[in-house]
Amino acid sequence: MTYATDTSALPDRFCPADGTRVAAVSPAWSCPACRGPLDLDFSPTPAPLDKLSGRVNSLWRYAECLPLPAPAISLGEGRTPVVELEGRISAKLDFLMPTLSFKDRGAVMLAALALRLGPDRVIADSSGNAGTAVAAYCARAGLDCTVYVPAGTSPKKLEQIGAHGARVDVVDGDRESAASAARAAADEPGTFYASHVHNPYFLHGTKTYVHELWEDLGGRLPEALVVPVGNGTLLLGAQLAVRELHAAGLIARRPALYAVQSAAVAPLAGAWRAGADDLVGETPMAPTHAEGIAIPRPPRARQILRAVRESGGAFLTVTEEQIASAQADLTGRGLYVESTGVACWAAVREGALDGRTGVVPLCGAGVKTGMAGG
Structure with missing residues (x-):
């Protein structure tokens, strides 16, 4: 199997609702037609059990099944007991x-993708854990990050997001209000929307x-x-x-x-x-x-x-x-x-x-x- 080594080799995305295709390097975070979430045109073949021995002790040991090669920003995520x-x-x-x-499992993939695409800023919305994970991996990657959270988010989670250097934007309202605020900012030039919902x-x-x-x-x-x-x-x-x-x-x-x-x-x-x-x-x-x-x-x-x-x-x-x-x-x-x-x-x-x-x-x-x- 050939792994992606540059952005031109990344798999395309598509809308599972209407089939609309989106190029791998497009900044679009949702289907241009229906605004729904996207899936990845990627059907890998896992390695058999006897081929895993001796590999890196993180989720990156399943390299055949990941749409990105192991990045330099890993924090050793995965392999939990x-x-x-x-x-x-x-x-x-x-x-x-x-x-x-x-959420670290998905956040490392989003940060690794953002690092390849080279945006000016990364944004995310979260009730806490996903935002914390995105903030941490953006810090590891040296990416500017803002996380939109709803009012009432646990103070401990807010502290953790901020500790990683991300800006925290507390939105009046519930979880959907925070998502709406992030989506409103997502189409600004130079922005990568690290959506754990919409990004496959x-x-x-x-x-x-x-x-x-x-x-x-x-x-x-x-x-x-x-x-x-x-x-x-x-x-x-x-x-x-x-x-x-x-x-x-x-x-x-x-x-x-x-x-x-x-x-x-x-x-x-x-x-x-x-x-x-x-x-x-x-x-x-x-x-x-x-x-x-x-x-x-x-x-x-x-x-x-x-x-x-x-x-x-x-x-x-x-x-x-x-x-x-x-x-x-x-x-x-x-x-x-x-x-x-x-x-x-x-x-x-x-x-x-x-x-x-x-x-x-x-x-x-x-x-x-x-x-x-x-």
């Missing part, structure tokens, strides 16, 4: 990352979560992959990895994808229950401990619903009481995880998988937000 929680359920400790969340490079970073699981489990995957879903970047990344491994004959069956949402803000679960292919009606924003997945209108809703349906999985919702209880339970097991990151354990700890093997991600460290209800 898997530990047993209870019975047939294990957890992947993705809070053990350079910025203490799984982010998904090709998050998919390494599953490639690591496959390697660490000896060339297999559990029967169920359970992931928290707001904008769906981890779930859609997981779908990409499963597809790649299956197409290469490296797994015999595809695991079911289970998507977990907070019952307080669950637009996708509502659409799922209605049997719909897209969002149904309006979902009002509501307070929830799981702030990182409280997304009333995820732009990739149709893709998320289709991915879960095609995998044979389902949507699960958790209450605020379940989230707080699950966080306390994990703390008692020695794992201090932020409230959003415990949602999956809250969903499956009482048998939702009916005895099947499953893995949940613990996505962010507890020091970012503290204890639910605390």
Whole structure:
């Protein structure tokens, strides 16, 4: 396989809704026709298990599956451990990352791409973790960075974003207000919009979560992959990895994808229950401990619903009481995880998988937000 060595060799992007194609070096951050998110025209073949020994101990060991070669800005992201929680359920400790969340997997790809394209500035929008990750990797790459965040973002996350030298623009309103402010600035000349929702490079970073699981489990995957879903970047990344491994004959069956949402803000679960292919009606924003997945209108809703349906999985919702209880339970097991990151354990700890093997991600460290209800 030939890897990209310059911008002319980067894969093109395309709109999954209407097929519109966007050149690799275009500054467009969304489909010019419908303004929807883009996918990457990239179908790699993973290396077999016996070819991975001795490679770099980061997500860049899966080089065949990444649309960019290993950059000089890596912070050693990836290769997080898997530990047993209870019975047939294990957890992947993705809070053990350079910025203490799984978003590093995608952020390093966005920063590496921006470094190649050479913008004057990088902007991002986030409820905290994605913005922190983008800020850190932009600092590593020497890129000017501004992060738009909604009012009410955890002070600890704001401190972490600023510590990396990024400007923090606090937007009055909710998560969607912050995204709207970023999109308004995204078309300014010389701007690279490091959108973890619209830019497909982010998904090709998050998919390494599953490639690591496959390697660490000896060339297999559990029967169920359970992931928290707001904008769906981890779930859609997981779908990409499963597809790649299956197409290469490296797994015999595809695991079911289970998507977990907070019952307080669950637009996708509502659409799922209605049997719909897209969002149904309006979902009002509501307070929830799981702030990182409280997304009333995820732009990739149709893709998320289709991915879960095609995998044979389902949507699960958790209450605020379940989230707080699950966080306390994990703390008692020695794992201090932020409230959003415990949602999956809250969903499956009482048998939702009916005895099947499953893995949940613990996505962010507890020091970012503290204890639910605390």
